Amino acid sequence: MFKITWKHxxxxxxxxxxxxxxxxxxxxxxxxxxxxxxGSEKLLNYFETRPQITAFLEDExxxxxxxxxxxxxxxxxxxxxxxxxxxxxxxxxxxEQNKDDPLLLELVTADILPASLEVSAVDSASLPQLAEILxxxxxxxxxxxxxxxxxxxxxxxxxxxKVGLVLVxxxxxxxxxxxxIIVSMKISIKKKEIGxxxxxxxxxxxxxxxxxxxxxxxxxxxxLLAWGLAYLCLLYATPFLxxxxxxxxxxxxxxxxxxxxxxxxxxxxxxxxxxxxxLAVRRYLRQ
Amino acid sequence: MIEFKNVVKQFxxxxxxxxxxxxxxxxxxxxxxxxxxxxxxxTIFRLLIREFLPTxxxxxxxxxEVNTLHRKKIPALRRRIGSAFQDYKLLWDRxxxxxxxxxxxxxxxxxxxxxxxxxxxxxxxxxKEKGDLFPLQLSGGEVQRTVIxxxxxxxxxxxxxxxxxxxxxPATAWQIVKxxxxxxxxxxxxxxxxxxxxxxxxxxxxxxxxxxxxIISDEKKGKYKDV
Numbered sequence: 480m481f482k483i484t485w486k487h488x489x490x491x492x493x494x495x496x497x498x499x500x501x502x503x504x505x506x507x508x509x510x511x512x513x514x515x516x517x518g519s520e521k522l523l524n525y526f527e528t529r530p531q532i533t534a535f536l537e538d539e540x541x542x543x544x545x546x547x548x549x550x551x552x553x554x555x556x557x558x559x560x561x562x563x564x565x566x567x568x569x570x571x572x573x574x575e576q577n578k579d580d581p582l583l584l585e586l587v588t589a590d591i592l593p594a595s596l597e598v599s600a601v602d603s604a605s606l607p608q609l610a611e612i613l614x615x616x617x618x619x620x621x622x623x624x625x626x627x628x629x630x631x632x633x634x635x636x637x638x639x640x641k642v643g644l645v646l647v648x649x650x651x652x653x654x655x656x657x658x659x660i661i662v663s664m665k666i667s668i669k670k671k672e673i674g675x676x677x678x679x680x681x682x683x684x685x686x687x688x689x690x691x692x693x694x695x696x697x698x699x700x701x702x703l704l705a706w707g708l709a710y711l712c713l714l715y716a717t718p719f720l721x722x723x724x725x726x727x728x729x730x731x732x733x734x735x736x737x738x739x740x741x742x743x744x745x746x747x748x749x750x751x752x753x754x755x756x757x758l759a760v761r762r763y764l765r766q
Numbered sequence: 767m768i769e770f771k772n773v774v775k776q777f778x779x780x781x782x783x784x785x786x787x788x789x790x791x792x793x794x795x796x797x798x799x800x801x802x803x804x805x806x807x808x809t810i811f812r813l814l815i816r817e818f819l820p821t822x823x824x825x826x827x828x829x830x831e832v833n834t835l836h837r838k839k840i841p842a843l844r845r846r847i848g849s850a851f852q853d854y855k856l857l858w859d860r861x862x863x864x865x866x867x868x869x870x871x872x873x874x875x876x877x878x879x880x881x882x883x884x885x886x887x888x889x890x891x892x893x894k895e896k897g898d899l900f901p902l903q904l905s906g907g908e909v910q911r912t913v914i915x916x917x918x919x920x921x922x923x924x925x926x927x928x929x930x931x932x933x934x935x936p937a938t939a940w941q942i943v944k945x946x947x948x949x950x951x952x953x954x955x956x957x958x959x960x961x962x963x964x965x966x967x968x969x970x971x972x973x974x975x976x977x978x979x980x981i982i983s984d985e986k987k988g989k990y991k992d993v
Contacts, residue, residue: 680845681872
């Protein structure tokens with residue numbers, strides 16, 4: 480069976496190449512969008528778990544006033560977590576962030592950095608209210624909150640998913656049709672041979688299965704190649720992406736996740752290939 | 767054993783190809799089916815391998831009724847009959863060796879088994895040196911031998927040769943008939959449809975004569991009835 484399938488593929492290499500190219504393209508797009516979706520989800524998760532409001536305190540604010548402010552915020556029931564970052568801690572953070580730039584480290588001392596309160600909200604809808612409370616009390620120099628970042632990321636994630644879904648569906652449909660057409664063409668070309676084989680006593684399975692197997696081969700092999708290609712691109716871009724993302728620990732991607740992606744893609748490839756060739760066989764190999 | 771019982775075959779255009787045909791061919795017989803073109807010789811063959819169904823009547827191969835056979839059992843039926851088609855039905859882009867090995871491929875034989883058996887049959891039909899050639903590179907007689915070799919390779923109990931001498935010169939035609947006779951002497955049932963009266967008359971075997979789809983004679987040591 481495998482020998483006959485391989486013979487079919489070898490005897491029409493350009494058709495096989497066309498089928499493989501479209502499958503690789505489809506699964507490359509799938510891989511890219513799965514990785515993008517996974518990445519944006521992690522990014523979103525990172526920002527959601529960060530302190531969402533940072534209130535920089537004036538130097539004159541005493542510890543008692545800070546404690547009072549904390550109590551006031553907790554009493555609203557909208558703050559999930561409040562962390563006080565002292566001037567020294569701010570300097571330590573600053574040093575960690577600029578450890579590669581001695582010039583910047585020399586210029587800054589704890590005195591010029593403000594102490595701050597990092598506040599997380601129970602839900603992101605409460606952020607503006609908490610920010611308003613902080614802006615309203617005395618001793619607060621500036622209030623920053625990440626609501627915009629999170630909201631933008633949510634929109635991006637949703638857009639990536641929607642665009643990805645439409646593109647993936649279109650490519651799956653195109654590859655299904657291309658494989659169906661290629662297998663149908665092969666059946667048409669071999670019509671005479673199939674007729675002779677039938678007269679010589681070949682069973683339906685003997686005639687049909689190599690065509691089915693051919694479709695499955697295109698699907699599975701195309702998925703494997705596309706996955707390899709996407710992984711290579713990702714590995715190639717990892718150094719750049721790592722420095723770009725900074726402290727967001729997105730990369731390197733878990734190999735188990737990549738293996739799961741490979742498994743799912745090969746499975747989907749087998750499914751697309753077998754459905755396409757089954758439809759071609761059903762249409763063109765009627766007794 | 768092949769048995770045709772009251773077999774009628776009428777095509778959609780109204781042509782009656784076979785009209786109440788009755789005959790029995792016992793195992794190991796050598797039978798000529800003779801008659802002019804359009805008398806129904808090929809129709810008998812095509813009904814036997816279930817290429818189509820009779821309009822009425824029954825066809826038996828051994829004890830099995832061919833015309834009521836389930837569709838899934840047709841391939842197995844066809845494998846029991848060695849078919850040498852009038853129009854050869856060879857794959858012209860495959861070598862003689864590849865053509866002959868087709869029935870073994872269908873049976874799933876290994877490459878080594880196939881090679882041994884094909885070489886054996888090539889020797890039997892006198893094409894030992896021609897295995898690597900394509901059918902187009904062969905003479906008419908050699909093409910016919912290839913067809914017979916392919917029909918015999920899976921060792922069927924019956925060989926049905928439809929006009930195997932149709933396009934051949936008398937000398938080559940005789941070689942083919944001798945080959946068929948040789949195959950029959952090895953115990954196979956051989957049915958040969960022909961309108962070559964020289965061969966039929968010389969061999970003095972069983973002759974079933976057809977005319978317009980009807981049997982006009984069935985004689986043990988018959989001759990070609992010229993109609």
